[in-house]
Amino acid sequence: xxxxxxxxxxxxxxxxxxxxxxxxxxxxxxxxxxxxxxxxxxxxxxxxxxxxxxxxxxxxxxxxxxxxxxxxxxxxxxxxxxxxxxxxxxxxxxxxxxxxxxxxxxxxxx
Amino acid sequence: xxxxxxxxxxxxxxxxxxxxxxxxxxxxxxxxxxxxxxxxxxxxxxxxxxxxxxxxxxxxxxxxxxxxxxxxxxxxxxxxxxxxxxxxxxxxxxxxxxxxxxxxxxxxxx
Amino acid sequence: xxxxxxxxxxxxxxxxxxxxxxxxxxxxxxxxxxxxxxxxxxxxxxxxxxxxxxxxxxxxxxxxxxxxxxxxxxxxxxxxxxxxxxxxxxxxxxxxxxxxxxxxxxxxxx
Amino acid sequence: xxxxxxxxxxxxxxxxxxxxxxxxxxxxxxxxxxxxxxxxxxxxxxxxxxxxxxxxxxxxxxxxxxxxxxxxxxxxxxxxxxxxxxxxxxxxxxxxxxxxxxxxxxxxxx
Numbered sequence: 479x480x481x482x483x484x485x486x487x488x489x490x491x492x493x494x495x496x497x498x499x500x501x502x503x504x505x506x507x508x509x510x511x512x513x514x515x516x517x518x519x520x521x522x523x524x525x526x527x528x529x530x531x532x533x534x535x536x537x538x539x540x541x542x543x544x545x546x547x548x549x550x551x552x553x554x555x556x557x558x559x560x561x562x563x564x565x566x567x568x569x570x571x572x573x574x575x576x577x578x579x580x581x582x583x584x585x586x587x588x
Numbered sequence: 589x590x591x592x593x594x595x596x597x598x599x600x601x602x603x604x605x606x607x608x609x610x611x612x613x614x615x616x617x618x619x620x621x622x623x624x625x626x627x628x629x630x631x632x633x634x635x636x637x638x639x640x641x642x643x644x645x646x647x648x649x650x651x652x653x654x655x656x657x658x659x660x661x662x663x664x665x666x667x668x669x670x671x672x673x674x675x676x677x678x679x680x681x682x683x684x685x686x687x688x689x690x691x692x693x694x695x696x697x698x
Numbered sequence: 699x700x701x702x703x704x705x706x707x708x709x710x711x712x713x714x715x716x717x718x719x720x721x722x723x724x725x726x727x728x729x730x731x732x733x734x735x736x737x738x739x740x741x742x743x744x745x746x747x748x749x750x751x752x753x754x755x756x757x758x759x760x761x762x763x764x765x766x767x768x769x770x771x772x773x774x775x776x777x778x779x780x781x782x783x784x785x786x787x788x789x790x791x792x793x794x795x796x797x798x799x800x801x802x803x804x805x806x807x808x
Numbered sequence: 809x810x811x812x813x814x815x816x817x818x819x820x821x822x823x824x825x826x827x828x829x830x831x832x833x834x835x836x837x838x839x840x841x842x843x844x845x846x847x848x849x850x851x852x853x854x855x856x857x858x859x860x861x862x863x864x865x866x867x868x869x870x871x872x873x874x875x876x877x878x879x880x881x882x883x884x885x886x887x888x889x890x891x892x893x894x895x896x897x898x899x900x901x902x903x904x905x906x907x908x909x910x911x912x913x914x915x916x917x918x
Contacts, residue, residue, distance in 0.1 A: 480669060490676060494683060495690040499852050502646075503635035506627045507851055509653065510730065513623035514844035517616045521837055522802040522829050525613035529664060536612075537666050541675035543619065544657055544668060547650060554639060556647050558654060559590060565651035566600060573604060580605040582742040609742050617741055620840065624734035631727055632719050632912040692852040700889060710896060714903060715910040722866075723855035726847045729873065733843035737836045745833035749884060756832075757886050761895035763839065764877055764888060767870060774859060776867050778874060779810060785871035786820060793824060800825040 487548055505550040512542040597658055615660040622652040707768055725770040732762040817878055835880040842872040 491497055516539035519532040528536070551558050572585040581588070601607055626649035629642040638646070661668050682695040691698075711717055736759035739752040748756070771778050792805040801808070821827055846869035849862040858866070881888050902915040 483669060483672060486676065490679065493685050494688045496688075496692060498690075499692045501635040502639050503630040503633075504852055506623075506630050506646075507727065507847060510620075510623040510627045511844050511848050511851060513616075513620040513653070514841050517620045517837060518841050520613040520616050521841060522834055523613075525611040529612050533664070536616075536664065537671045538675055538678070540657060540660060540666065541671040543623070543653070544672050545675065547654055547657070550650060554643070554646065556650065559593060561647045561651040562593060562654050565648055565655065566596065568648070569600070575603050578604045578606075580608075582606060582609045614742055617737060617837065621734050621738050621741060624731050627727060628731050631731060632724055703889060703892060706896065710899070713905050714908045716908075716912060718910075719912045721855040722859050723850045723853075726843075726850050726866075730840075730843040730847045733836075733840040733873070737840045740833040740836050743833075745831040749832050753884070756836075756884065757891045758895055758898070760877060760880060760886065761891040763843070763873070764892050765895065767874055767877070770870060774863065774866065776870065779813060781867045781871040782813060782874050785868055785875065786816065788868070789820065795823050798824045798826075800828075802826060802829045 484548055484552060487545060488552065491549070500549055500553055502550060502553050505546055505553060509543060509546040509550060512539060512546055515539045516543060594658055594662060597655060598662065601659070610659055610663055612660060612663050615656055615663060619653060619656040619660060622649060622656055625649045626653060704768055704772065707765060708772065711769070720769055720773055722770060722773050725766055725773060729763060729766040729770060732759060732766055735759045736763060814878055814882065817875060818882065821879070830879055830883055832880060832883050835876055835883060839873060839876040839880060842869060842876055845869045846873060 491500065516536060519536045519539065520528040523531070548558070550556075551561070573588070577588045578585075601610065626646060629646045629649065630638040633641070658668070660666075661671070683698070687698045688695075711720065736756060739756045739759065740748040743751070768778070770776075771781070793808070797808045798805075821830065846866060849866050849869065850858040853861070878888070880886075881891070908915075
């Protein structure tokens with residue numbers, strides 16, 4: 479994540495004296511709630527209908543998910559690029575191309 | 589998000605021929621599932637206990653959330669920096685400092 | 699919910715001295731986590747594929763959702779039949795047949 | 809679940825011609841969304857604060873969770889009492905009293 483964006487998000491939170499609420503557990507709850515609000519745009523609809531009718535709402539909720547992800551990473555002193563790269567290394571090992579090609583199966587069942 | 593990171597994630601997906609599964613609705617479902625897996629680390633624990641005992645797992649699940657967020661943004665041709673900045677503008681309007689200072693109340697109740 | 703079933707669930711919890719963990723917030727978190735585990739059975743699949751391949755897992759996770767719902771109702775002294783009937787009355791008012799027939803639209807948009 | 813309650817819920821759905829939307833995948837999504845709306849009442853609050861301030865909202869959302877659980881069980885021809893009892897049998901085996909007493913640990917770690 480862009481350093482400047484993270485600074486703006488921290489400043490937004492400090493200006494409003496909201497740091498007191500941002501413990502990791504409640505941030506994790508908030509991240510989950512926003513992910514549900516994003517998913518709600520697809521309720522009762524096909525993927526195409528939702529993308530066509532609710533693009534702006536989806537963008538807003540996706541932004542909320544990213545904002546809480548940034549706050550949680552910052553609260554736990556995690557570097558976003560590092561943790562994503564670490565997870566990608568693990569995924570490459572769990573899902574080798576020869577076994578996983580064309581199949582969206584959990585690695586435990588490969 | 590760093591351009592290079594996004595390219596690596598797309599390459600990972602293409603190598604495994606997984607693009608066929610990545611429609612926005614299933615990506616939104618996946619994002620929600622990973623957010624729950626992240627939250628599970630805090631189940632029955634205080635925030636401090638979870639952070640102290642489950643740091644590595646939390647980092648992994650947060651990475652999964654970010655990975656699906658990147659895939660969804662890419663699938664819908666959304667720019668992550670732009671949507672986050674747009675949402676921050678809206679949040680500043682919904683939560684003016686003078687009204688929201690020290691209070692974590694939904695803007696509809698401010 | 700059958701009175702006997704509720705008694706068995708409370709007994710199960712008491713035998714293991716788990717009542718200390720069952721505060722409403724953590725029960726609500728648990729309910730959400732189980733709902734996600736249920737949804738995971740449908741990830742990357744059509745509804746028919748999931749029902750055909752994962753019926754037993756779906757039944758188990760649905761049972762987990764119901765178990766936590768019962769624990770939460772009991773922790774907050776809520777009667778399941780009463781709250782469901784109250785909500786149905788509200789839904790009938792929000793979604794009158796003449797307006798809602800054949801349309802799965804949020805009542806705010808009817 | 810009381811047979812009469814289930815009949816009322818099916819009638820409500822049929823009167824509005826909503827059966828067409830109630831495929832198991834979208835019902836599972838809806839169940840997850842309602843579980844999140846229930847959890848939202850606990851966001852940024854302690855368990856006691858939420859129960860004290862948001863009792864009516866929590867009751868409504870818990871009812872929504874139960875309603876979708878009933879619709880999903882009916883759509884998949886699952887008997888609620890049976891699946892809950894089956895799961896309780898499994899839980900008793902996974903969490904024997906002598907091992908699980910006073911500990912809220914995942915059975916894989918007992």
